[in-house]
Amino acid sequence: MKFLLALASVAFPTVHAAKEVFAHMIVGNLPSFTLSDWESDIKLAQEASIDAFVLNIGAKDESNANSLDLAFQAANSAGFKLFFSFDYAAQGAWPKDQVIALLEQFGNDPAYFKHDGERPFVSTFEGPDSAADWTEIKQATNAFFIPDWSSRNPTDAIGLAGGVADGLFSFDSWPTGNENATTALDQPFVEALGEEKLYMMPVSPWFYTNLPGLGKNWMWRGDQLWETRWDNVMEVQPDFVQILTWNDFGESHYIGPVHENQLELFDVFEAPINYVRNYTHDGWRKLLPFQIELYKTGQVPAEINESVMAYYRSAPALACPSGGTTGNRNKDFGETEVAPETLVEDAVFFNALLTSDEGVTVEVSIGGEAQTTSFTGFPEAGQGTPGIYTGSVPFGDKTGEVKVTITRSDQVIGTAEGGKPISTECENDIQNWNAVAI
Template structure:
């Protein structure tokens, strides 16, 4: 967590046409899928397509011996589904990539029909996870592969990233998807990236629903605020209209920002055991609910936002409801050293309960106002649905209610005129914690 000046300059001048299609990708950790079969790759791609995601950004680590087999299977599955893929070379997980290996992989797969190439360029898109220290490798990599290079060098800042290696980047991707402290996410980081690119090179804007990690073997144990982040961020994307969007992530269980399915027990358990985690905080915490509203959000993004009752209503085929919450109230059990914010990034550490509220959050896609009620432990409480950001009567309504000391099963119901439109039920809020350790991850469910 991330010479050949004449050739570099010639390659850098190619930017996306003004009318290039917008695309949404999900960051996919290939290392977390090294045992995936063709059917499992195909299944995840079909789920992503159903959520209106255009492709996966394949995160590959330099020393992963499974890369060859995994990538071959992934591209076979992509062929069968019409799904797009491109490489994100991870320079942080297992060290820097040797440039000859980067060149070989890009040239091996770039001609593949499902390898993503930005409109009007004919060039294979390549990005990174960090690796700014290897920026000088990229002029020669670009010369050898003719790739369209959009690195993620967030750690050195937008201006330094844009200027690195004689402006080698054709655009930039950002990893700045979570707010610091108890504040809500803003678009200030995105504005800084676009300014560094002079608004004439493409920008890949990040979106993420959550962040919590407790992996001692990797020195990771912190959380960032996720309350209301998913809807807030998509409304910002709709307003900002970036060239691309990257969802962080599809399957990073260790950082709790996955929106794909959690693999069966043994596969997930091995991941957390290998990292020395004091609890398996993903196993019974599905995040599938966060995909439910993506078709609407993505259509809004791709059509420029629309706005107003009529334009939004045409995009709403049926009412949908998402709810998410943590099953352990704050301070119910040991925090096991988890901090709010990450001091290693120069952020002031705060108690995690100051950043993650004990509340049941919900978001409903509706074509008109409605009522909402939340039941915790069988007791029903009336909630509030705040109107859509578009200002119209149709769109995504949001809200939350506090735990207020209540325990037990959770259910959220949306109704109109006394008739239930849609309802979601979820696991109980409990003070019984796995291994006596607080789980700061969330469960996210949806209906229908």
């Protein structure tokens, strides 16, 4: 793939709002989170150049009050921002008086994210049947409202309740076949919103879920997804980007750290294996400051901190039984089920941020067996220019620790290592379709 760099020869669309990048956080996963946990995650988000956490809250979650108090305390101390995404699907619709009460309680808090510094930013997960409530909610709170009503087509969604939404957020960030994601996921929103309404675009690194208690067991293609969706961002130039997600462990698309006190859902929802424990995704944050600055400014940063990240699945696709996981969702959602192994490659993928690839060597070691390889994806301006370079190597039947090393003139300039080793051993005789990102 080619990362689109801002050069004179590249024309980007004009936008009409300050660009911001948010990360979706499932508050329902955090009842055991302490103040220091919130402080730690906020610090990591700031280091990754994320502007705010989007706090997904369920209507009947009794842990909300304590979690929100801790979250805003930590955010105020760190100078970080938060805003609400009212979840209308997980625990039913939110009563509008409760929405108003929460926005009145927190909307004027210094840590609450305001659109253009004035209106409290609010989103949802679904809830189009409650669209009419938002006329009164907006009047009472002056909310700036960008919901996710992805269960409706964008043209219908933006017209609900007389056009009450100020824009739309899409939750559709994953390809349904064995091809890479494209802006076809986003164009219906861009076209429906036109010049008057704003678009919040989703970016996600992965998707795999196996939670029988929720009737969920499928995966979508994740190979090259993270880098491709940031390419898509540079093409679309949305008003906002929302990363899916910071901590949705149940669907394996987290970029935040794995905390043991967030993993109760695997017991509650009867997962056959805990497919997140020891599966770090920290690597997907490594290049975010560059990706975010490029999106916001259209300019390659003057200073580049050269580094490399890598990701891979921890077992060959056919080493373990599939666990009943389907590739794609199912026919009830208009998707054709396929064998999951047809959507993935047994490979180590790597992304390197470089000032230039001149004199650079890539070495991928698996189980101590090293091989030298080359980049296959380059910045839009081509080889020898600053940006993100990409590539992959198949791991075949190799097992053991994974390490990717980038050198220039025999000097190491970046390494990615320390993730779960590749193995053919199968926990509970089930394939884990999650990835490791280092």
